[in-house]
Amino acid sequence: MKHSIGVDIGGTKIQFATVDPEGRIVHRHLIPTEAHLGPKQVMDKVMIGIDALASLYPSLNEIEGIGIGSAGQINFRTGAVEFAGDTMPGWTGTEIRRDVEQRFRKPVYVDNDVNVIAVAEKVFGAGRNYNSFVCLALGTGLGGAIVEAGQLVRGYFGGAGELGHVSVDFNGPRCGSCGNNGCIELYASGTGIARLGSIALEGSSAEHGWEANSRSIIQAWLQGEPLAAEVMDQVIRALGAAIAGFIHMFNPEAVIIGGGVSETGRVFFERLDQAVQARTSTAMYKACKLLPAYVGADAGVIGAAAQIWYHGDF
Amino acid sequence: MKHSIGVDIGGTKIQFATVDPEGRIVHRHLIPTEAHLGPKQVMDKVMIGIDALASLYPSLNEIEGIGIGSAGQINFRTGAVEFAGDTMPGWTGTEIRRDVEQRFRKPVYVDNDVNVIAVAEKVFGAGRNYNSFVCLALGTGLGGAIVEAGQLVRGYFGGAGELGHVSVDFNGPRCGSCGNNGCIELYASGTGIARLGSIALEGSSAEHGWEANSRSIIQAWLQGEPLAAEVMDQVIRALGAAIAGFIHMFNPEAVIIGGGVSETGRVFFERLDQAVQARTSTAMYKACKLLPAYVGADAGVIGAAAQIWYHGDF
Numbered sequence: 001m002k003h004s005i006g007v008d009i010g011g012t013k014i015q016f017a018t019v020d021p022e023g024r025i026v027h028r029h030l031i032p033t034e035a036h037l038g039p040k041q042v043m044d045k046v047m048i049g050i051d052a053l054a055s056l057y058p059s060l061n062e063i064e065g066i067g068i069g070s071a072g073q074i075n076f077r078t079g080a081v082e083f084a085g086d087t088m089p090g091w092t093g094t095e096i097r098r099d100v101e102q103r104f105r106k107p108v109y110v111d112n113d114v115n116v117i118a119v120a121e122k123v124f125g126a127g128r129n130y131n132s133f134v135c136l137a138l139g140t141g142l143g144g145a146i147v148e149a150g151q152l153v154r155g156y157f158g159g160a161g162e163l164g165h166v167s168v169d170f171n172g173p174r175c176g177s178c179g180n181n182g183c184i185e186l187y188a189s190g191t192g193i194a195r196l197g198s199i200a201l202e203g204s205s206a207e208h209g210w211e212a213n214s215r216s217i218i219q220a221w222l223q224g225e226p227l228a229a230e231v232m233d234q235v236i237r238a239l240g241a242a243i244a245g246f247i248h249m250f251n252p253e254a255v256i257i258g259g260g261v262s263e264t265g266r267v268f269f270e271r272l273d274q275a276v277q278a279r280t281s282t283a284m285y286k287a288c289k290l291l292p293a294y295v296g297a298d299a300g301v302i303g304a305a306a307q308i309w310y311h312g313d314f
Numbered sequence: 315m316k317h318s319i320g321v322d323i324g325g326t327k328i329q330f331a332t333v334d335p336e337g338r339i340v341h342r343h344l345i346p347t348e349a350h351l352g353p354k355q356v357m358d359k360v361m362i363g364i365d366a367l368a369s370l371y372p373s374l375n376e377i378e379g380i381g382i383g384s385a386g387q388i389n390f391r392t393g394a395v396e397f398a399g400d401t402m403p404g405w406t407g408t409e410i411r412r413d414v415e416q417r418f419r420k421p422v423y424v425d426n427d428v429n430v431i432a433v434a435e436k437v438f439g440a441g442r443n444y445n446s447f448v449c450l451a452l453g454t455g456l457g458g459a460i461v462e463a464g465q466l467v468r469g470y471f472g473g474a475g476e477l478g479h480v481s482v483d484f485n486g487p488r489c490g491s492c493g494n495n496g497c498i499e500l501y502a503s504g505t506g507i508a509r510l511g512s513i514a515l516e517g518s519s520a521e522h523g524w525e526a527n528s529r530s531i532i533q534a535w536l537q538g539e540p541l542a543a544e545v546m547d548q549v550i551r552a553l554g555a556a557i558a559g560f561i562h563m564f565n566p567e568a569v570i571i572g573g574g575v576s577e578t579g580r581v582f583f584e585r586l587d588q589a590v591q592a593r594t595s596t597a598m599y600k601a602c603k604l605l606p607a608y609v610g611a612d613a614g615v616i617g618a619a620a621q622i623w624y625h626g627d628f
Contacts, residue, residue, distance in 0.1 A: 179593050245480035279481070279495065
């Protein structure tokens with residue numbers, strides 16, 4: 001089988017790769033998104049990036065198709081952006097598939113950036129043996145995807161899977177991106193951990209040796225700093241309650257967790273697993289494994305490309 | 315087409331009916347569950363109840379099959395009870411389908427009591443025109459079912475849809491039935507409203523003219539009693555936050571709400587709709603209708619019977 005081109009459009013960078021049918025990256029490069037320049041400039045960069053990869057092949061006939069994952073709510077049927085928040089100004093309404101198809105005359109699939117991670121995990125990774133699983137991406141924000149009966153749960157227009165915008169505190173702070181109160185993204189994402197860290201530091205007059213960003217807080221926690229431990233205790237309890245809810249709703253065989261926050265290693269997973277177990281109905285907890293993402297940092301671009309062979313129906 | 319027999323096994327009563335293919339009840343009766351007598355006695359009652367309806371027909375050849383909805387987590391593949399809580403002591407492990415099939419030699423389908431309500435709403439009711447919707451049953455407890463791409467979301471062993479056991483307060487009280495903290499069932503079910511009412515009454519020395527049960531609290535709220543209004547404000551905020559989360563997760567075309575608590579009428583729906591709108595991402599809110607259940611109090615027994623024609627794949 002031919003290679004396909006994957007594009008992963010995020011708020012800060014756009015990753016491009018040609019991927020072979022076994023999920024291996026053959027060629028790759030990266031362009032800063034500079035999303036503030038607006039959707040036309042971003043789409044120009046997407047075209048340039050695809051062109052650069054295509055030019056490594058004798059002709060476009062060597063390429064099976066182009067798969068794209070993008071930040072925002074994507075209508076996978078039309079390949080357009082249904083809604084994008086502040087990280088991608090003006091991105092709402094962008095006709096990604098139409099424009100890329102017109103330019104390259106190849107099959108193009110577009111989906112949101114976490115659905116394509118679920119594709120990568122299902123086809124090449126931790127979800128290989130499961131027909132029902134939940135993917136969580138704990139990055140700057142908190143993204144999600146749901147696979148049920150071997151297919152991505154998409155909902156009406158493809159917006160399903162916004163697991164970061166589930167409330168774990170209905171009296172909690174209002175979420176700037178959706179309007180709900182106490183969204184789990186406000187506790188268990190990079191920005192959420194930083195927010196909790198900042199509140200903790202404000203309430204303390206002592207010196208704690210860390211700053212209010214997730215990397216610094218997690219490092220201090222792993223070294224046993226008590227205030228950082230209090231912050232991470234709150235993160236793990238909130239995330240444990242949310243994951244218990246996901247298990248009760250979806251009765252999945254696995255919850256697959258990736259993204260920068262989860263890459264802190266075994267201690268995070270062990271503590272999280274305990275928190276989930278304490279909060280989940282026994283039969284459903286026993287049926288479900290908590291697993292680290294397998295494909296890792298390249299899952300977005302690999303899954304984007306893999307859409308050409310598997311577009312959500314495995 | 316022939317009639318089928320529906321059985322709806324709840325914690326307090328078992329409803330039986332013969333149903334025609336248009337979803338109309340032809341014959342019906344009701345037996346108290348007396349669940350404390352144990353699973354053998356309950357199954358005896360199920361057999362007796364089915365027998366009583368079958369005896370109204372010249373022979374069992376006139377009956378297409380027997381559909382059963384039961385409280386608890388049901389494995390729809392085996393027709394056995396995976397897990398049941400305190401309302402049905404010893405019910406876990408009961409082989410409902412095996413026993414009923416052996417006795418009557420007819421096709422038997424078994425599912426949980428809210429999945430069969432979703433079947434009734436999809437085939438005969440408010441879900442008729444939708445391929446993706448969420449059902450909520452606000453009764454003594456809070457049950458749920460999810461339909462995605464025209465099929466019931468079942469998960470690994472059929473336990474999916476426990477929407478009552480999603481946390482809306484990770485620092486909230488521990489849920490006796492699942493172990494999670496601040497389950498939405500603790501706020502927006504009959505027992506949840508009673509619990510909040512009881513806390514409110516304890517904190518007040520004045521006389522308020524209502525008792526700590528959901529019927530009395532809702533009535534006082536509709537008459538403008540201030541403390542009851544505070545309780546119901548909390549109920550509606552908690553439920554609004556939970557439903558906003560369901561919409562973000564499933565991007566449904568409709569959220570269909572039934573059960574005693576919702577039958578208080580238009581004011582409840584209007585207030586809830588406002589709470590949901592304020593908490594939901596605009597594109598997803600616009601795509602989704604909040605609807606009262608159509609089939610009503612008989613949805614359980616009608617949906618149970620309808621499984622014979624449509625077992626979750628419409």
